[in-house]
Amino acid sequence: xxxxxxxxxxxxxxxxxxxxxxxxxxxxxxxxxxxxxxxxxxxxxxxxxxxxxxxxxxxxxxxxxxxxxxxxxxxxxxxxxxxxxxxxxxxxxxxxxxxxxxxxxxxxxxxxxxxxxxxxxxxxxxxxxxxxxxxxxxxxxxxxxxxxxxxxxxxxxxxxxxxxxxxxxxxxxxxxxxxxxxxxxxxxxxxxxxxxxxxxxxxxxxxxxxxxxxxxxxxxxxxxxxxxxxxxxxxxxxxxxxxxxxxxxxxxxxxxxxxxxxxxxxxxxxxxxxxxxxxxxxxxxxxxxxxxxxxxxxxxxxxxxxxxxxxxxxxxxxxxxxxxxxxxxxxxxxxxxxxxxxxxxxxxxxxxxxxxxxxxxxxxxxxxxxxxxxxxxxxxxxxxxxxxxxxxxxxxxxxxxxxxxxxxxxxxxxxxxxxxxxxxxxxxxxxxxxxxxxxxxxxxxxxxxxxxxxxxxxxxxxxxxxxxxxxxxxxxxxxxxxxxxxx
Amino acid sequence: xxxxxxxxxxxxxxxxxxxxxxxxxxxxxxxxxxxxxxxxxxxxxxxxxxxxxxxxxxxxxxxxxxxxxxxxxxxxxxxxxxxxxxxxxxxxxxxxxxxxxxxxxxxxxxxxxxxxxxxxxxxxxxxxxxxxxxxxxxxxxxxxxxxxxxxxxxxxxxxxxxxxxxxxxxxxxxxxxxxxxxxxxxxxxxxxxxxxxxxxxxxxxxxxxxxxxxxxxxxxxxxxxxxxxxxxxxxxxxxxxxxxxxxxxxxxxxxxxxxxxxxxxxxxxxxxxxxxxxxxxx
Numbered sequence: 171x172x173x174x175x176x177x178x179x180x181x182x183x184x185x186x187x188x189x190x191x192x193x194x195x196x197x198x199x200x201x202x203x204x205x206x207x208x209x210x211x212x213x214x215x216x217x218x219x220x221x222x223x224x225x226x227x228x229x230x231x232x233x234x235x236x237x238x239x240x241x242x243x244x245x246x247x248x249x250x251x252x253x254x255x256x257x258x259x260x261x262x263x264x265x266x267x268x269x270x271x272x273x274x275x276x277x278x279x280x281x282x283x284x285x286x287x288x289x290x291x292x293x294x295x296x297x298x299x300x301x302x303x304x305x306x307x308x309x310x311x312x313x314x315x316x317x318x319x320x321x322x323x324x325x326x327x328x329x330x331x332x333x334x335x336x337x338x339x340x341x342x343x344x345x346x347x348x349x350x351x352x353x354x355x356x357x358x359x360x361x362x363x364x365x366x367x368x369x370x371x372x373x374x375x376x377x378x379x380x381x382x383x384x385x386x387x388x389x390x391x392x393x394x395x396x397x398x399x400x401x402x403x404x405x406x407x408x409x410x411x412x413x414x415x416x417x418x419x420x421x422x423x424x425x426x427x428x429x430x431x432x433x434x435x436x437x438x439x440x441x442x443x444x445x446x447x448x449x450x451x452x453x454x455x456x457x458x459x460x461x462x463x464x465x466x467x468x469x470x471x472x473x474x475x476x477x478x479x480x481x482x483x484x485x486x487x488x489x490x491x492x493x494x495x496x497x498x499x500x501x502x503x504x505x506x507x508x509x510x511x512x513x514x515x516x517x518x519x520x521x522x523x524x525x526x527x528x529x530x531x532x533x534x535x536x537x538x539x540x541x542x543x544x545x546x547x548x549x550x551x552x553x554x555x556x557x558x559x560x561x562x563x564x565x566x567x568x569x570x571x572x573x574x575x576x577x578x579x580x581x582x583x584x585x586x587x588x589x590x591x592x593x594x595x596x597x598x599x600x601x602x603x604x605x606x607x608x609x610x611x612x613x614x615x616x617x618x619x620x621x622x623x624x625x626x627x628x629x630x631x632x633x634x635x636x637x638x639x640x641x642x643x644x645x646x647x648x649x650x651x652x653x654x655x656x657x
Numbered sequence: 658x659x660x661x662x663x664x665x666x667x668x669x670x671x672x673x674x675x676x677x678x679x680x681x682x683x684x685x686x687x688x689x690x691x692x693x694x695x696x697x698x699x700x701x702x703x704x705x706x707x708x709x710x711x712x713x714x715x716x717x718x719x720x721x722x723x724x725x726x727x728x729x730x731x732x733x734x735x736x737x738x739x740x741x742x743x744x745x746x747x748x749x750x751x752x753x754x755x756x757x758x759x760x761x762x763x764x765x766x767x768x769x770x771x772x773x774x775x776x777x778x779x780x781x782x783x784x785x786x787x788x789x790x791x792x793x794x795x796x797x798x799x800x801x802x803x804x805x806x807x808x809x810x811x812x813x814x815x816x817x818x819x820x821x822x823x824x825x826x827x828x829x830x831x832x833x834x835x836x837x838x839x840x841x842x843x844x845x846x847x848x849x850x851x852x853x854x855x856x857x858x859x860x861x862x863x864x865x866x867x868x869x870x871x872x873x874x875x876x877x878x879x880x881x882x883x884x885x886x887x888x889x890x891x892x893x894x895x896x897x898x899x900x901x902x903x904x905x906x907x908x909x910x911x912x913x914x915x916x917x918x919x920x921x922x923x924x925x926x927x928x929x930x931x932x933x934x935x936x937x938x939x
Contacts, residue, residue: 369912370901389933519932525707526932531842536704536733540765559933561900604924611924629913641917648901648916652930 174261183505186298198234206239290425296320381628389560438469678782701735701811717742749777757787813847
């Protein structure tokens with residue numbers, strides 16, 4: 171029989187699907203055909219595989235070669251099929267003992283000189299291999315640490331020669347160290363100690379971190395809205411091992427992992443530009459790729475200049491904010507991306523940026539101001555539990571003392587989160603009476619009322635109180651959407 | 658409903674002006690007699706500053722609470738805020754349109770005009786179907802001035818419709834007040850120029866009440882039952898509009914406590930926040 175077979179995985183969304191690569195040699199005009207719904211990058215494997223095999227001084231069978239990617243109905247994408255295709259052809263022409271390939275999966279791109287290059291999504295592929303009962307994964311040396319996270323044994327290979335040497339039992343690849351975040355140098359996150367003054371905003375940031383509330387910062391340009399937002403991941407509790415793996419899988423599929431830190435153990439912070447398209451934010455493409463909302467999973471999605479984002483982008487964010495997942499439907503299939511992020515947004519108070527700034531006068535016409543506010547639909551504003559308007563501080567305040575460092579704040583946040591997990595504190599009668607009075611006197615919708623109640627619970631937890639009292643509720647009311655936005 | 662000039666219920670003050678309208682169209686649940694109540698016009702810029710909006714609302718609320726009828730032009734900015742203030746006080750208010758009585762112009766104030774019709778009136782000299790046009794607004798302003806015993810100009814640019822209202826009021830011998838504004842702001846050029854020409858400066862609601870000979874009914878008592886921290890914060894905000902952080906720095910309270918105090922004061926109607934800046938209301 172002149173058939174060779176390897177196993178690899180392709181990604182549908184974030185999920186790995188097993189793909190069997192079969193190569194068959196038959197008599198006829200020499201040539202190579204790849205069948206099984208291979209996309210462009212995958213069809214081009216022909217040329218890379220042929221050059222790679224030649225560069226490795228292995229024999230290119232001068233027969234008619236048919237490569238089938240099974241299941242044939244599943245669309246295959248990307249360059250990760252190069253290595254498995256090369257191995258299937260080499261197996262079919264018996265250039266190494268075929269039974270050595272059993273219990274191995276393979277993934278990797280080939281360069282024309284036969285080197286093995288890393289591809290995106292190795293972690294998901296390694297998990298797929300483990301589920302398929304394959305204990306070892308042949309992959310590029312750069313991807314080995316990532317593959318090891320999935321609990322399979324990575325076989326790091328740098329060149330096709332090494333792969334064949336290993337399969338012939340002539341070469342033993344070096345062992346891969348399992349990455350442990352404790353040993354790696356800590357990642358420097360921006361610290362809250364750099365923020366001077368801004369007491370109200372700091373307090374709001376702490377509340378947002380403790381309660382997982384979405385936060386909207388409104389104020390004139392240049393007062394440090396982005397600076398504050400960037401300091402949120404630093405006061406959030408670290409990711410658990412399972413969460414870290416989940417986030418790593420996403421970042422691996424997007425090809426964003428760094429080589430020295432294969433495990434993403436810090437909460438991601440994503441700040442897409444306001445020109446981003448809907449697909450860039452929620453994910454998309456033919457074989458859907460995760461978007462910014464998914465890359466921010468378990469972390470922070472920061473939308474700077476919120477009203478500048480296209481209206482469809484803002485509307486598209488409502489599903490992930492509500493359900494924590496994004497379902498992307500395409501003709502070829504459907505992918506579900508996790509996207510449980512914390513939303514932080516910043517905006518000017520008017521299009522010209524003059525409002526909230528004592529030094530300048532707002533030049534906006536009422537129509538322009540109205541359309542600016544119109545863009546922030548009620549439904550979207552309703553997703554922000556905590557809204558802070560930050561007017562420009564007077565010069566005297568800028569010289570203020572350095573603020574509390576992130577570490578101290580993070581401890582309070584962790585304690586409050588622990589309290590909130592043990593149960594929801596009840597509300598005193600006085601606090602409920604205050605809330606009712608507020609609903610009567612302020613523009614506060616039913617949803618707004620629920621938001622205030624939620625934030626009040628977080629404030630009580632931060633204060634280590636057993637019940638939500640009047641003062642907690644009063645403070646929560648201070649972070650409601652201001653009247654000029656609520657109208 | 659249509660109220661002809663010959664009708665006995667046609668407001669007497671309006672009939673007395675140089676060129677009273679031939680008829681008034683009315684919309685709302687109140688009786689036409691409402692228009693004979695002692696009225697004060699509150700007018701000003703459409704694109705007013707937060708300060709102007711706040712003053713207009715406060716004037717609307719307190720003049721209405723003192724028993725006066727607040728009359729304005731249902732426009733954006735100062736006009737709309739004055740109407741809202743009166744509604745906040747739970748009193749009827751009258752809006753004068755510069756277009757057909759069946760129109761809502763500007764459209765943004767459609768819901769405001771619905772609320773005003775409930776207990777108050779929206780009036781116009783134009784029959785249904787008349788389009789809003791630039792020359793109709795000065796004519797509308799003569800009706801505002803004609804319905805009122807006094808006109809308050811809150812904020813006005815150099816060439817503002819509010820100044821036209823003030824001119825009409827002066828010609829008919831009605832009282833004219835102007836709220837002093839910052840001399841550096843283009844939004845106060847018109848109102849400050851009125852002051853220079855001899856309009857009465859308005860520094861408190863009481864000024865209007867004194868001029869019209871109305872007893873003040875405002876409670877002179879101190880701040881009703883707010884906490885000690887809130888009293889301290891209120892004193893700071895009365896010194897000048899402040900952001901929460903400025904209060905925090907000066908009140909020796911932490912940011913959370915200041916938020917609690919400011920909410921307490923907002924609910925008590927003693928301060929209001931616009932764009933994150935807190936101002937004392939009286």
